[in-house]
Each structure stands twice: as structure tokens, then as C-alpha cells.
Amino acid sequence: MEVEDGAQLCFPQFPNTSCRKPLSPWPETVTIMLYSISLITVALNLLIIMSISHFRQLHTPTNILLLSLAVSDLLVGLVLMPVEVPRKTSCWFFGDFVCATYIILSGIIPSASIGDIVLISVDRYVAICDPLHYTTKVTGGRVKLCVCLCWLYSVSYSFLYLKDLPTQPGSYKSCYGECVFVITNNSGTDFHKRQQSLVLNFIVPVILIIALYLRVFAVAVSQARAMRSHITAVTLQLSVTPKAKKSELKAARNLGVLVVVFLLCFCPYYLVSLVGDNLVNASSASYVLFVFYCNSCLNPVIYALFYPWFRKAVKLIVTLQILQPGSCETNMM
Numbered sequence: 001m002e003v004e005d006g007a008q009l010c011f012p013q014f015p016n017t018s019c020r021k022p023l024s025p026w027p028e029t030v031t032i033m034l035y036s037i038s039l040i041t042v043a044l045n046l047l048i049i050m051s052i053s054h055f056r057q058l059h060t061p062t063n064i065l066l067l068s069l070a071v072s073d074l075l076v077g078l079v080l081m082p083v084e085v086p087r088k089t090s091c092w093f094f095g096d097f098v099c100a101t102y103i104i105l106s107g108i109i110p111s112a113s114i115g116d117i118v119l120i121s122v123d124r125y126v127a128i129c130d131p132l133h134y135t136t137k138v139t140g141g142r143v144k145l146c147v148c149l150c151w152l153y154s155v156s157y158s159f160l161y162l163k164d165l166p167t168q169p170g171s172y173k174s175c176y177g178e179c180v181f182v183i184t185n186n187s188g189t190d191f192h193k194r195q196q197s198l199v200l201n202f203i204v205p206v207i208l209i210i211a212l213y214l215r216v217f218a219v220a221v222s223q224a225r226a227m228r229s230h231i232t233a234v235t236l237q238l239s240v241t242p243k244a245k246k247s248e249l250k251a252a253r254n255l256g257v258l259v260v261v262f263l264l265c266f267c268p269y270y271l272v273s274l275v276g277d278n279l280v281n282a283s284s285a286s287y288v289l290f291v292f293y294c295n296s297c298l299n300p301v302i303y304a305l306f307y308p309w310f311r312k313a314v315k316l317i318v319t320l321q322i323l324q325p326g327s328c329e330t331n332m333m
Helices: 002-007 028-054 061-089 095-129 131-137 140-161 189-228 233-238 246-275 282-306 308-318
Strands: none
Touching: 028 061, 028 282, 028 308, 061 095, 061 140, 061 282, 095 131, 095 140, 095 189, 095 246, 095 282, 140 189, 189 246, 246 282, 282 308
């Protein structure tokens, strides 16, 4: 019996303090699929980063925001998804410091993604609702500053929220061989931290995103009706209300799809966070987490479906035409 019990321990040499080997919440085929999704996420977002970084015509304020979103999505596929699989399916052998680093990054990266989505919504709001002043209000310098502030906020908040981890990286584990950060669902300080994170990282951004896009689509619909009406060309030209370009309306629609996918992927995760892990079985919670992470894979797929410049850029990258002199000046529109 002792041999059998030892075989079930992560560290048989420490029978009193070792964790038992966890049962995988997924079949082996699902684990392989998750690793595949991780690789696809890295590859697709790397293409986005290379496209926007290389081709000068794509250095627009909106694309700078998409670049920041692609960076956070790349980190999800490169860091969070590959580490989450062994963390859930086997013992943790990488030490307390690596565990603490992973947990801190798992707070910073999704928070930055949410911030980027908010900034994209603000960008589309200004482009559609105030097109006359868009170029003066939304400049490359201001967008870069907003992106830096977004990442700075994500880093600062995550370190404040997880302030015990850097100094006491192993304080939350109950035994050797696990990597956890437990926030209990009770009336104490930990539950208030859970509520605070839910409000600041999800509820407030989602309310802001939905409010902005409702306004954007209301204006877009009214402008579409105006363009289809039988008002004479002279009347349209004399109108004092500037109309957004057709390309701006299309961009708003495309980024609206991005936001809808974001909400569909993020809502289940934060719903589980609100309900509490003790009311949800481990398998369901794990699937919800990967739906949360899969948003990072779906974003570049949306680009491929709706953005011709991305498809053209991918073709130039895959065929190595970007290595030719002057390729950064290629017309991408």
C-alpha cells in the first residue's frame, strides 16, 4: 500500500507534504487540441505583429491598437496556454518563483487585452461620431501614450492585487507539487478582492464598451439611412453634419464583431469568477478558462475574414517578399 500511495504522489520522497497527482480534467485528445490552439494563436498573432510593424501604410492609430492587442494575444498563446495545460493535468515541478510569475502574468495579459478593446471602442466612437475632428483628436502619439498607460495600469493593478506573491511565492499552496492562487468565496478580504477585480477588470470595461458601440451603431445606422434616402446631392453637400466615410462604417462593423467575440469568450470566465469556484466543478472551470484564452486565437481569424490588408500582408510574408528592398512601402489598401 505504501508503494501504491507513493506512486500517486508528486514527490514520493516527501510523503507528508507532497500533493497527490491530479486527475486530468480533459481527455488526451483535448490536451493535444489545446496545445494546437496555442501554436495557432502564436503563429496568427505573430503575422499580425509583423504585418503592422513592417508595412508603413498600416501605421495608423487604429492599427497601433490592434498591434497592442495582438501582442497580448501572442503572450496568451506563448505563455499562458502552454503552462495552463501542465498546471491542470500534472504536478507542478517548476518551483514557486515560476508559479508566482505565471500567476502575475495571467493577471497582466488579459487585463491589457481588455484595456486594448476599450481603447479600440473609443477609437471607433470618435471616428464615427466625430469624423471631422478624428485626425486631430486621435493621433499616433496619443494612441501610443494610451497603449503604454494601458499596459502600465495592467502591471500596476496586477502587482497590487497579487502583492503577496512576489514576496511570498509559495504562501497559497497547501502541498508541494501544485501552483495555485486561491481566493476564497467568503465574506472576508479575499472575497472583496475577487469582487474588486470583477468590477474593475470586467464590469466597468464591458459597460463602457457596450455604451460606446451602441452609440456608434446608432450613428452608423442613421448615416446609412441618410445615404439611401432620396435627398438630393446638393442638400447632402450643404449638410452641416459631417458624415463618416464608408470605410469608417465598415471598420466599425468589423471591430464590432471583434467586441462581440470578446464578450462571448470573456463572459463565461467572469461568470464563474462571480459564482465562485466551489460551485463549479474543476472540469467545467478549466473549459471556461480555455474559452477565455481562445479569444486570443479568434481575433486574428476575424482580421483574416474582414481585413483585406491582412490577407495581402500574410501573402507577402509567407512568400518572403517582405525581404525585398522597399517592401515596407508596398500599397496595402
